[in-house]
Amino acid sequence: MDARFAEPLDLDAMAAAAGFSRYHFAREFRAAFGETPGVYLSRRRVERAKDLLAAANLTVTEVCMLVGFSSLSSFIRRFTELVGCSPAVYRRRVVERGGPPPIPGCFVMAWSRPGTAIEDKAAGHGSS
Secondary structure, three states, rough: OOOOOOOOOHHHHHHHOOOOOHHHHHHHHHHHOOOOOHHHHHHHHHHHHHHHHHHHOOOOHHHHHHHHOHHHHHHHHHHHHOOOOOOHHHHHHHOOOOOOOOOHHHHHHHHHHHOOHHHHHHHOOOOO
């Protein structure tokens, strides 16, 4: 979950990957981590969103989609619940405290997407 937080993960797929039924997986996960898989995943997504909001010149909507939320309203609601303020207010506070200069959004978007055919060819994976 930590490595694939931005992907559309669901309980059935995670349970299957662990070799458990969905109910057994959910029980064991909660026993190990103290929260349900869904709560854990959304918290990890919000943690990553905080990093992007503080360091990247991306819109709140772009951050929302990059970290794996499919709904802007659910992202804002969960972010506010966990952080205590909205994503826009969080970013403003980071800037007011003299946070790092934002990384241009185009760099973040290029870095976070899968490799391109040109990159694959340069790495020797393309056909000649």
